[in-house]
Amino acid sequence: MPDYSISPTGEKFELPTPEDYDKEFKRLQEIVNSQRSLGREIVLVMGLGFVGAVMAAVVADAKNKSGNPTKFVIGMQRPSSRSYWKIPLLNQGIPPVSSEDPEVPLMIQRCVNENKTLTATFTYDALKLADVVVVDVQCDYLKESLGNVRDGRTEMEALEESLEIIGQNISPQSLIIIETTVAPGTTEQVAYPIIKKMFKKRGIESDPLLAHSFERVMPGRNYVSSIRDFWRVCSGVNQESTQRVVKFLNEVLNTEKYPLTVLDRPIESETAKIVENSFRATILAFMDEWSLFAERNGVDLTKVINAVKVRPTHSNIIFPGPGIGGYCLPKDGGLGLWAYRHIHGFEDDIFKITPLAIDINDTRALHVAQLTRDALRNMGRPIASAEILVLGASYREDVGDTRYSGSELIVRRLTEMGAELRVHDPYVLHWWEFEKQDEYPVSSHGLKRFFRGQEKLKDLRIEQNLEKALHETDAVIFAVRHKHYLSLDPDEVVINAGGPIAVIDCFGILDDDRIKRYFELGCEVKGLGRGHVKRIKDQVRESKEHK
Numbered sequence: 001m002p003d004y005s006i007s008p009t010g011e012k013f014e015l016p017t018p019e020d021y022d023k024e025f026k027r028l029q030e031i032v033n034s035q036r037s038l039g040r041e042i043v044l045v046m047g048l049g050f051v052g053a054v055m056a057a058v059v060a061d062a063k064n065k066s067g068n069p070t071k072f073v074i075g076m077q078r079p080s081s082r083s084y085w086k087i088p089l090l091n092q093g094i095p096p097v098s099s100e101d102p103e104v105p106l107m108i109q110r111c112v113n114e115n116k117t118l119t120a121t122f123t124y125d126a127l128k129l130a131d132v133v134v135v136d137v138q139c140d141y142l143k144e145s146l147g148n149v150r151d152g153r154t155e156m157e158a159l160e161e162s163l164e165i166i167g168q169n170i171s172p173q174s175l176i177i178i179e180t181t182v183a184p185g186t187t188e189q190v191a192y193p194i195i196k197k198m199f200k201k202r203g204i205e206s207d208p209l210l211a212h213s214f215e216r217v218m219p220g221r222n223y224v225s226s227i228r229d230f231w232r233v234c235s236g237v238n239q240e241s242t243q244r245v246v247k248f249l250n251e252v253l254n255t256e257k258y259p260l261t262v263l264d265r266p267i268e269s270e271t272a273k274i275v276e277n278s279f280r281a282t283i284l285a286f287m288d289e290w291s292l293f294a295e296r297n298g299v300d301l302t303k304v305i306n307a308v309k310v311r312p313t314h315s316n317i318i319f320p321g322p323g324i325g326g327y328c329l330p331k332d333g334g335l336g337l338w339a340y341r342h343i344h345g346f347e348d349d350i351f352k353i354t355p356l357a358i359d360i361n362d363t364r365a366l367h368v369a370q371l372t373r374d375a376l377r378n379m380g381r382p383i384a385s386a387e388i389l390v391l392g393a394s395y396r397e398d399v400g401d402t403r404y405s406g407s408e409l410i411v412r413r414l415t416e417m418g419a420e421l422r423v424h425d426p427y428v429l430h431w432w433e434f435e436k437q438d439e440y441p442v443s444s445h446g447l448k449r450f451f452r453g454q455e456k457l458k459d460l461r462i463e464q465n466l467e468k469a470l471h472e473t474d475a476v477i478f479a480v481r482h483k484h485y486l487s488l489d490p491d492e493v494v495i496n497a498g499g500p501i502a503v504i505d506c507f508g509i510l511d512d513d514r515i516k517r518y519f520e521l522g523c524e525v526k527g528l529g530r531g532h533v534k535r536i537k538d539q540v541r542e543s544k545e546h547k
């Protein structure tokens with residue numbers, strides 16, 4: 001393992017040495033003493049990822065009615081070579097996550113440098129100083145095959161390890177809030193026994209104060225608001241834990257406008273999260289068959305959806321892009337299935353829709369490769385020697401999060417078919433799923449193993465300059481609805497590409513005028529759920545014949 005950590009922008013930070021730990025704990029003790037004298041509660045957020053980094057800032061920014069900060073927050077991140085850089089960056093007031101929400105950098109800078117209510121650390125000893133510990137470490141679901149979520153398992157080593165460390169260090173009066181999305185049953189049947197055991201070893205007889213309150217954060221334009229100004233669900237393992245978690249959330253979130261839902265038991269809060277995400281995965285998966293129907297019958301699915309949406313009862317119908325992606329939707333239903341068997345011990349199989357939805361979503365992007373192949377074939381260009389540009393690497397618009405994005409599957413399948421791929425994404429500097437494809441996101445569990453001929457993809461680099469990316473490409477795949485792509489001018493695209501290209505619209509990005517213009521320029525256009533393009537093509541051809 002290297003003894004340094006490199007940030008996505010290339011800054012190199014030495015990892016802490018054993019001598020640094022004592023010094024760091026002393027630094028924290030001093031700050032905590034002075035913060036306590038100001039009457040502030042000490043909150044430790046464990047895991048400075050997409051959720052923890054911004055949750056830490058939201059808590060550090062919380063103020064009482066007189067406008068004074070009520071909490072001092074220590075963000076704790078383990079000092080691995082992959083993640084350590086987040087600590088020095090955050091301590092300079094720079095967010096360790098990128099997003100379109102301008103409030104993220106402003107808030108972190110304000111809390112770290114002006115209000116001085118937020119610091120980041122690598123030492124687990126910091127837990128000794130906390131009144132409240134918020135757990136935001138990952139809990140994964142590892143799939144063994146592509147398109148079969150049943151063939152997989154929950155991977156909660158990081159969470160279990162974190163809980164052990166928490167149990168070894170915290171004061172028995174500290175409240176632990178698990179925000180991580182977990183297999184329903186985890187708080188009571190995994191976390192509670194781990195912490196209780198650690199307490200016993202330390203001679204502590206009291207019950208741990210433990211609660212679950214899942215995150216609904218959406219890292220995007222409303223990143224901060226999606227944590228602070230949004231409804232929360234919570235539940236504690238006992239009455240005192242419930243009272244404490246309710247008090248804490250009331251102090252840090254906008255619960256006046258977005259009231260809390262307090263449930264009787266943590267398994268209900270855990271189940272709520274899984275049901276919520278399985279519901280969304282299902283309504284997206286359901287559209288996949290209608291998307292194919294649309295393509296084969298001259299129907300524009302985007303218009304159908306807009307027509308249906310006007311009914312208030314159907315307003316959440318959504319156009320599915322090339323797969324669903326993101327960290328949560330592809331895995332959360334899997335956590336539920338797994339819990340039923342492995343935490344609760346049932347043998348029968350009650351789940352039908354949830355796994356089917358995930359399987360459909362996990363493989364939807366493969367169809368994009370077929371559309372690209374067909375569009376190129378119509379232009380007389382074989383896919384095996386084509387240069388293809390994918391616009392967007394993230395799983396959704398205007399964020400820099402590539403986890404399980406549909407674009408990854410598109411790149412992998414087209415590479416397998418022999419094409420040369422390039423990628424543009426204004427929000428993503430490194431696509432680690434390729435650059436570090438043998439170790440990321442989890443070693444031996446990347447999507448690489450489901451495709452052949454993937455070795456060269458470790459050299460895939462994201463191009464930030466769109467003009468350069470377009471140069472002499474044979475096909476352009478609009479994969480993500482980043483704002484940069486919504487109004488691209490077909491004439492400019494074709495000029496930059498050096499001639500007519502195949503255009504694949506995966507997300508209802510192109511309006512009919514643009515589709516028409518691409519055809520007029522000699523391009524071929526196809527799109528997920530966009531069966532009407534054939535009609536536009538015929539119209540353009542007819543009008544050319546009449547000239």
Ligand SMILES: NC(=O)c1ccc[n+]([C@@H]2O[C@H](COP(=O)([O-])OP(=O)(O)OC[C@H]3O[C@@H](n4cnc5c(N)ncnc54)[C@H](O)[C@@H]3O)[C@@H](O)[C@H]2O)c1
Pocket residue numbers: 046047048049050051052076077078083136137138139158159161162165179180181182215216217218219327328
């Ligand atoms: N990303 C989202 O949009 C989102 C939305 C809602 C809920 N969630 C849930 O929130 C949880 C966290 O997600 P995330 O996206 O922030 O994950 P992430 O992988 O970005 O962050 C997890 C962080 O925890 C750190 N970590 C792991 N073990 C640790 C330890 N022992 N001590 C200190 N730090 C440790 C990791 O290094 C990493 O920085 C997951 O359960 C996820 O399902 C995520």
